[in-house]
Amino acid sequence: MELDRKLALVTGASSGIGEATALALAEKGAHVILVARTPEPLDSVVASIRRAGGRADAIPADVGSIHDVRAMASQVLERWGVPDVIVNNAGAGRFLFIDETDPEEAVAMMTVPYFAAFYVTRAFIEGMLERGSGTILQINTPAATIPWPGSVGYASSRYALRGFTDALRQDLRGTGIRVSSLTPAKVSSPYFDRHPGAEDRIPAIEKLLGTMTPDQVARVVIRTLEKGRRDVHTPWRWAAVEPFARAFPAPISWLTWRTGTRHPAAMAASRRWMSKSKGTSPNEVDAS
Known part of the structure; x- marks a missing residue:
């Protein structure tokens, strides 16, 4: 795809990956429509693009x-x-673990990203089908392939987005509309500032995959669009692990659990088992 003079719409464009992607698209000559809830950050990004001579x-x-x-x-x-x-x-x-997750919050997590992607795609798909061209790119996370403990609502919503991507691709096969996805490993974004403690729940094995900046992810977005790629995983360490995780989910699932945050009930059960095997009390096991 040649991005110059194309009309590109980016959701979640006020910060992080969305902001960086909007800036990168504008640098390529696209007219970018930025969408997010809060007007002030959006206006700031638009002003930056316009100062650089872009359209937004x-x-x-x-x-x-x-x-x-x-x-x-x-x-x-x-x-x-x-x-x-x-x-x-x-x-x-x-x-969050399931017992930490209010049902209302679970609904909210499913709404964004899954229903948000569905709503936005549905709003424009008839025009794309009539024209016979377009690209829909979903930004996902490794939790859509390897869920980790203490992320049940989050991971479920990302699985839903992955399912939507695959099903949408089947729906649109042969129409001239391309469906792609990009799944980066951990990204240094404002998310972790807004959710203190979230970073501590990322399993150690996932941390080995590397951390990217929003600008680095945005550059991969551009390459994915320009080269018409299907499903992209980045950086290279995550790209190497992802096919293995899909082909052999059991060992990867165990490693993710083993290096992740344990549920307090699981920790208590482990202490009870150890106390029985050693003939000691759970408190003595804790002290040791």
């Missing part, structure tokens, strides 16, 4: 709300037309 506009919208998405899409279609590229990047959620 911002539309504040909660992509987890079908009402907001419909209103946003109506504005885009009326002012600029059908996007050539949609980057479904908006994501949310905390790393």
Whole structure:
């Protein structure tokens, strides 16, 4: 794909990967539509793009709300037309065990990213189908392949996004519309500032895959779009592990659990087992 003069829409574009992707697309000559909930950060990114001579506009919208998405899409279609590229990047959620997760929060985590990607794609898909071209790119996380303990709602929503990507690709096969995904390993983003303690729940084995900056991820986004790639995993260590994790999920699942955060109930059960095997009390096991 040649990105110059293309219309690209990026969700979650006010910070992190979304902001970096919007900047990178504008540098390639695309007209970028930035979407996120908060107007001020969006306006700041748009101003940066325009100062550099690029084209960008911002539309504040909660992509987890079908009402907001419909209103946003109506504005885009009326002012600029059908996007050539949609980057479904908006994501949310905390790393929690199931007994720490309120049902309402589980619904919110499923809404963004999964339903948000569905809503945005659905809002523009008829125009793309009529035109017979376009690219839809989902930004996902390794939790969609290897869930770790203490992330049940988060990982489930990412599995849903992965399923949507695969099913959407089947739906659109032969229509001229490309469906892609990009899954980076850990990214140094404002997410960890907004969720203290989240980083501690990432398994040690996952940390070995490397940490990327939003700018590095954005460069991979550009390459994925330009080269028409299907499903991309980055950096290279994660790209090497991912096929093995899909082919042999059991050992990878065990390693993720072994190097991850244990549920307090599992820790207590382990202490009880050790106390029985040693003939001591659980408190003595703790002291040792």
